[in-house]
Amino acid sequence: MSTRAVDSRLRDWAYLSGVAEAPCAPLSAFVAEVGPEQAARALRERTLPPALDGPTQSRRHRDTVRADLDLLAVLGGRLVTPDDEEWPSWRWLAFSTATATGVRDAVAPLALWVLGTAPVEELTRRAVAMVGTRAASGYGEHVTAELTHDLVAEGWTIVSGAAYGIDGAAHRAALAAGGRTVAVLACGVDRAYPAGHAPLLREIAREGLVLSEYPPGTTPAKHRFLARNRLVAGLADGVVVVEAGWRSGARNTATWARHLGRPVLAVPGPVTALSSAGCHRMIRTGEAVLATSAAEVIEEAGRIGELAGPRQGELDLRPTDGLDRVSAQVLEAFPARGAVNERQLAQQSGLPLAQVRGALPLLEMAGLAEWTEQGWNRAR
Amino acid sequence: MSTRAVDSRLRDWAYLSGVAEAPCAPLSAFVAEVGPEQAARALRERTLPPALDGPTQSRRHRDTVRADLDLLAVLGGRLVTPDDEEWPSWRWLAFSTATATGVRDAVAPLALWVLGTAPVEELTRRAVAMVGTRAASGYGEHVTAELTHDLVAEGWTIVSGAAYGIDGAAHRAALAAGGRTVAVLACGVDRAYPAGHAPLLREIAREGLVLSEYPPGTTPAKHRFLARNRLVAGLADGVVVVEAGWRSGARNTATWARHLGRPVLAVPGPVTALSSAGCHRMIRTGEAVLATSAAEVIEEAGRIGELAGPRQGELDLRPTDGLDRVSAQVLEAFPARGAVNERQLAQQSGLPLAQVRGALPLLEMAGLAEWTEQGWNRAR
Numbered sequence: 126m127s128t129r130a131v132d133s134r135l136r137d138w139a140y141l142s143g144v145a146e147a148p149c150a151p152l153s154a155f156v157a158e159v160g161p162e163q164a165a166r167a168l169r170e171r172t173l174p175p176a177l178d179g180p181t182q183s184r185r186h187r188d189t190v191r192a193d194l195d196l197l198a199v200l201g202g203r204l205v206t207p208d209d210e211e212w213p214s215w216r217w218l219a220f221s222t223a224t225a226t227g228v229r230d231a232v233a234p235l236a237l238w239v240l241g242t243a244p245v246e247e248l249t250r251r252a253v254a255m256v257g258t259r260a261a262s263g264y265g266e267h268v269t270a271e272l273t274h275d276l277v278a279e280g281w282t283i284v285s286g287a288a289y290g291i292d293g294a295a296h297r298a299a300l301a302a303g304g305r306t307v308a309v310l311a312c313g314v315d316r317a318y319p320a321g322h323a324p325l326l327r328e329i330a331r332e333g334l335v336l337s338e339y340p341p342g343t344t345p346a347k348h349r350f351l352a353r354n355r356l357v358a359g360l361a362d363g364v365v366v367v368e369a370g371w372r373s374g375a376r377n378t379a380t381w382a383r384h385l386g387r388p389v390l391a392v393p394g395p396v397t398a399l400s401s402a403g404c405h406r407m408i409r410t411g412e413a414v415l416a417t418s419a420a421e422v423i424e425e426a427g428r429i430g431e432l433a434g435p436r437q438g439e440l441d442l443r444p445t446d447g448l449d450r451v452s453a454q455v456l457e458a459f460p461a462r463g464a465v466n467e468r469q470l471a472q473q474s475g476l477p478l479a480q481v482r483g484a485l486p487l488l489e490m491a492g493l494a495e496w497t498e499q500g501w502n503r504a505r
Numbered sequence: 506m507s508t509r510a511v512d513s514r515l516r517d518w519a520y521l522s523g524v525a526e527a528p529c530a531p532l533s534a535f536v537a538e539v540g541p542e543q544a545a546r547a548l549r550e551r552t553l554p555p556a557l558d559g560p561t562q563s564r565r566h567r568d569t570v571r572a573d574l575d576l577l578a579v580l581g582g583r584l585v586t587p588d589d590e591e592w593p594s595w596r597w598l599a600f601s602t603a604t605a606t607g608v609r610d611a612v613a614p615l616a617l618w619v620l621g622t623a624p625v626e627e628l629t630r631r632a633v634a635m636v637g638t639r640a641a642s643g644y645g646e647h648v649t650a651e652l653t654h655d656l657v658a659e660g661w662t663i664v665s666g667a668a669y670g671i672d673g674a675a676h677r678a679a680l681a682a683g684g685r686t687v688a689v690l691a692c693g694v695d696r697a698y699p700a701g702h703a704p705l706l707r708e709i710a711r712e713g714l715v716l717s718e719y720p721p722g723t724t725p726a727k728h729r730f731l732a733r734n735r736l737v738a739g740l741a742d743g744v745v746v747v748e749a750g751w752r753s754g755a756r757n758t759a760t761w762a763r764h765l766g767r768p769v770l771a772v773p774g775p776v777t778a779l780s781s782a783g784c785h786r787m788i789r790t791g792e793a794v795l796a797t798s799a800a801e802v803i804e805e806a807g808r809i810g811e812l813a814g815p816r817q818g819e820l821d822l823r824p825t826d827g828l829d830r831v832s833a834q835v836l837e838a839f840p841a842r843g844a845v846n847e848r849q850l851a852q853q854s855g856l857p858l859a860q861v862r863g864a865l866p867l868l869e870m871a872g873l874a875e876w877t878e879q880g881w882n883r884a885r
Binding site for chain 2: 267394396401418421
């Protein structure tokens with residue numbers, strides 16, 4: 126594709142990213158089916174599936190794409206899409222699986238608005254989410270710092286939500302230890318939320334990544350925090366809840382993690398502290414495994430990091446059950462025997478080369494394709 | 506039986522209680538088979554089974570029974586045996602089951618040397634064991650006191666080992682709350698161990714019970730603490746470990762509890778405190794359920810209190826598998842249909858009335874016999 130075509134396609138992704146409130150399962154399905162250009166055209170021309178009429182009605186004709194992309198450029202950011210090599214395709218395998226088992230809204234983001242220089246896929250390859258209450262105790266902040274320090278020393282990236290309390294302590298400790306950290310926002314990356322964390326967010330963008338599935342200008346809202354939590358869980362190999370009250374947003378992140386097959390760990394504390402009540406509750410009910418050290422976190426998260434998705438058997442699915450349409454199409458393009466290269470697969474499947482390249486690591490992680498010196502093979 | 510015969514039989518129990526280091530499985534089996542009088546005679550006359558030769562060799566001819574019983578009388582105590590109504594027969598059902606599944610030394614005590622006025626069976630009918638490290642923290646002692654206070658308020662008896670730290674805190678809190686508490690010793694009840702707890706032990710004997718399977722004069726020893734722990738677990742419906750270091754004696758009590766089908770609960774604490782490391786470890790490995798309140802303890806212990814033994818199915822045994830010889834004999838004495846009274850069962854089985862009376866609640870708990878207005882029936 127020409128640069129002009131690439132730019133036009135990127136603008137389509139940007140348009141789609143804001144045309145419905147994310148996550149929007151029918152929109153994601155439509156884009157997966159017809160591709161971003163045709164989906165954007167259909168929406169603009171109102172030749173769209175009936176299911177999309179409602180969700181896109183109010184924003185279909187608002188086109189702030191150019192302004193959004195310009196603002197992002199000024200901030201030094203970029204829009205990362207499934208066309209990009211840094212798109213963490215394999216991270217979304219579990220989203221497809223969760224959707225297949227009936228979890229509403231467990232859809233992958235259409236695109237990510239990103240501040241920071243590191244490639245998203247690379248930075249989140251081995252990642253732990255550290256989350257918890259905004260009303261953290263001194264104990265909670267201390268334990269967050271200790272765990273983060275030790276995880277960073279082992280090369281793990283710390284993912285969190287940039288909130289006050291445990292989130293902030295995790296980001297700060299990762300930065301202090303010279304580690305890598307990713308802040309996932311429930312608003313546009315041009316917004317500093319909470320305002321008191323503006324300097325922290327600037328530092329995270331400089332040293333790690335600040336990202337959001339919402340276009341610039343999007344304000345934080347309750348439902349966006351819940352949607353954001355699924356990305357925090359999805360971009361990590363495991364979620365650690367350091368402190369949580371009896372009713373805590375951290376439990377929502379933990380629930381997402383379970384749906385996505387990620388292990389959930391909770392740190393115990395004094396039974397006299399309300400800030401640990403949610404952690405104790407999750408351990409009691411089996412929603413979380415008790416964790417006291419980074420080694421115990423890695424023991425759980427490491428397994429998933431290697432498997433990249435829910436453990437087989439745990440959901441009792443065949444390996445192909447969780448595949449999105451593109452990956453399934455690439456898989457079908459394989460000959461029964463013998464090796465092929467990416468171009469041959471693109472030709473055979475009729476898919477763009479970038480999509481084939483995105484799907485291959487996913488198929489490899491799922492144990493369906495393997496790379497040899499001769500090229501790509503269908504796994505037996 | 507005449508008073509004289511009763512006295513003689515009691516002396517036999519006292520003799521047997523000290524003739525081998527308790528617990529002694531072959532001795533218990535022998536006594537169960539031939540009764541205390543014949544067993545004592547056989548031992549004194551050396552017409553004993555070969556398996557008993559070694560374990561009883563050094564103490565067979567030492568007869569301190571009269572002195573032991575006299576000393577006990579001076580202390581205001583009594584020897585409680587399977588002949589007594591207060592003998593907590595049903596508590597030992599799980600011991601038989603554990604022995605049947607191959608747990609060494611999981612044998613019921615032959616008799617109990619007791620200080621205090623309350624009947625043993627009654628005082629331990631609804632009981633929770635509170636145990637933990639001697640090196641308790643202020644947090645641990647505080648939580649022990651809180652849990653004990655709330656358990657006592659719900660009518661639960663607190664069983665523990667009278668050690669420094671968590672044990673002592675549990676006994677003291679039970680007494681302070683006007684509750685009932687039982688101290689199980691690893692030495693004779695004439696000994697104050699630890700010495701610093703002499704006043705506490707005197708108060709426990711006044712308000713609750715101090716008991717031991719060892720005759721007066723027995724000194725504390727490491728193996729006796731381990732054997733004592735099985736009685737702490739056995740006399741309670743559940744064990745709560747409040748604080749325990751990485752290697753802690755409390756874990757031994759917990760292991761006994763698991764073998765005996767009693768739930769084990771552990772209280773979490775700060776991950777920075779070594780005194781909680783053993784609790785966290787037990788929760789992580791599934792050896793214990795996390796507990797933060799008396800309500801959560803009762804939720805677990807209450808179930809067993811009602812079932813009185815390992816939950817059926819958990820050990821995959823038939824109801825009759827765990828029966829001791831006496832209970833099995835009483836069960837066989839039932840007619841296939843119709844009700845009988847205790848005397849008829851004694852006649853039919855050839856067992857003393859007291860043994861029949863002891864076995865019936867056990868058979869009822871095991872779901873093998875039931876009480877109706879017409880008398881006792883074999884359960885279908």
